[in-house]
Amino acid sequence: MMYDGDSRVFFLDCDPGIDDALALAYLLARRTPLVGVGSVAGNVDAARGAENARRLLRLFDRGDIPVSVGIDAPDGAHVDDTAASFHGRNGLGGVSLPPGLDDVGSSSTPDTLRSLARTYGDRLHIIATGPLTNLAQVLADDPDFGNRVGSMTVMGGAFSVPGNVTPWAEANIASDPTAAALVVQSDWNRLTFVPIDLTYTHLFSRKDQTAVRDLDRPELETLCHIVDFYYNAYQDRFLGRYIPLHDPLAAAVAVGDVVVETATRGQVTVCVDRGERRGQTTLSHTTDGKITVVSTVDRQCARVLIDTLAAHWR
Ligand code: RIB
Ligand code: CA
Secondary structure: OOOOOOOOEEEEEEOOOHHHHHHHHHHHHOOOOEEEEEEOOOOOOHHHHHHHHHHHHHHOOOOOOOEEOOOOOOOOOOOOHHHHHHHOOOOOOOOOOOOOOOOOOOOOHHHHHHHHHHHHHHHEEEEEOOOOHHHHHHHHHOOOHHHHOOEEEEEOOOOOOOOOOOOOEOHHHHHOHHHHHHHHHOOOOOEEEEOHHHHOOOEEEHHHHHHHHOOOOHHHHHHHHHHHHHHHHOHHHHOOOEEEOHHHHHHHHHHOOOOEEEEEEEEEEEOOOOOOOOOEEEEEEOOOOOEEEEEEEOOOHHHHHHHHHHHHHO
16 A cells, blocks of 8 residues: 555566566556566576566556666576476566567666665665575675665565475575575665465465456456466466465565564574575574564455456556
8 A cells, every 4th residue: 555655665676477477567556656676587587587577567558667687697596497387488477578668777686776775765665576686786785785775575485384496495595595694694674574484375366367357458468368377387286276476465565555464573594505405494583583574464465466456457
């Protein structure tokens, strides 16, 4: 929700990616003041992610929002077949969108983040729905960055459930555990994790998809077509009937449309060993813990997503 006097601006650092695309559509539909979109290697490489973001912004007639190219594969990480099996080789479920308008800005995502932090300070709120490589790059040069921006909300981590790329690690963390470790070791005004412990309980059914299709908008028909691939990718787990709203939920928590009901504040650690537990996230309850790991929220993300799209495109 945006309210009078709300001076917040938002930056989406993403790896589109089908659920990233849903998160972007949601943020645009609610007219979130989005001062930029960055890309990071994860579901696809950073260059492809930036092009996908530009194409999605063109689809929703928001080519005015600048897109920057982030860090490509960090040391040891790579875009693998698992990601392609969930998001398609092109990251958008194999759906080919018209090319993005204008050229991607010359400023990299880390440089863009540094510049936006100088411009907006604690008005800037970062939504990270991909690996944390870009943020780690910023923090490495500027350890106080997290204290100067308003907040960061991360879609990532698996704390009391198995991981989704290994038995211990969630995809965004597993793609670059070293980056995630630096992020959680840094000071932040406010750092919130929306982990798969929660996101796998926020599902988007085929009926929900039909409700979006029934809004009878060409942009949304294309979005639903992109999403079709995700249903098939989750055939084993959800029988092709549901998809998890990982990134849209993190975005909805970040902007406040979905309100945190229960959470744990503590210190998060990320396993960076090269063993089987690489990328595992652990939460230790500490009284001075500065990281919030969300456990429950006040409403279903699917309802918020559909209502937001309908309100904008009705
Ligand atoms: O584990 C889910 C996360 O990994 C989501 O951000 C999805 O887009 C993938 O990047
Ligand atoms: Ca993502």
